[in-house]
Amino acid sequence: MIDEVDKKILNILQKNARISNAEIARRVGMAPSGILERMRKLERKGIIQKYEVRLNPKALGLVLTVLIMVKTEERVGSVEIGYELAKISEVQEVYFTAGEYNYLLKARVSDTDALTELLRKFGAIPGVKDTRTTLVLNDIKESLALDLDRVDVARAGGKKGARKGNSQESEDIS
Amino acid sequence: MIDEVDKKILNILQKNARISNAEIARRVGMAPSGILERMRKLERKGIIQKYEVRLNPKALGLVLTVLIMVKTEERVGSVEIGYELAKISEVQEVYFTAGEYNYLLKARVSDTDALTELLRKFGAIPGVKDTRTTLVLNDIKESLALDLDRVDVARAGGKKGARKGNSQESEDIS
DNA sequence: ACTGAAAATAATCTATC
């Protein structure tokens, strides 16, 4: 259950996740202790999953973004290979999809040699049958933001659809 | 230019972007003021782009992840329509790609009705010729983390590839 | 669920090396 106050807090955090508690309190018009309690509850419910930093891949030399579709031979519905693919550090996103290809991945690499190396890693995973690489010419939008005006405040709850099938490693969320 | 100390700082932030400065300082073995200065420099250089919160879309009722390929009729190399697509709030990612389709998008919606509405919005943009929607059955991995061991510390610089072509709205980064 | 007060920490600035 999230209410209008939670929505305000989450919208503030979506703009800048490193903003101080005290500043959120000021903007929401509540005591900092109350904000702190709400944030912890949102974390406990799994609505807040993580605070992340977005680094500029190009500024770090990872100038190529690639989208790779992967076809595998697994028993229907199995995502074993997906978890193997998710372990590869160049791979930022792995989706198990309905359709001809089983997975779609996004990866960042420094150059075509690094891309070749990455594809070689895929090929080394048993069951990977085919890959189809698409070069990204322009990362036009990349955002974690959700439009909270689209979420039904009444039915938004903490139980369903939590961390299942997420291979991110954990660490203290605060 | 990032060095080994920056790398340590960034790796700590990649695990939890809301960690205190003082705690980073403790882990790195430096004075907090020095860490603060380095973080500000990383922000100024555009290496740190944003601090984001990852909310659980499913916990908020946005249970469907969809990948949509969009074919457009634009003059070659133009990404005008990409920016239009990026304005739509359900759309979290927009990539301009080499290949048969011009764009690949990722979007979150609550149900198939919301998906229909989203596709209708695409159709309303002049120049959008065709869309191909793929349903995501499992979001296996979604992460912003970059493997800093893959970045060449020597050549990683602040000049190239900064915010160009990014339609995220800005706000005080701290 | 929230507030307000108190104690503990942290952020930030200046001066200095």
Next chain:
DNA sequence: GATAGATTATTTTCAGT
């Protein structure tokens, strides 16, 4: 670049409502 020290601000806990 970094630190140490001073000041201001924030975080956190908790008693009270």
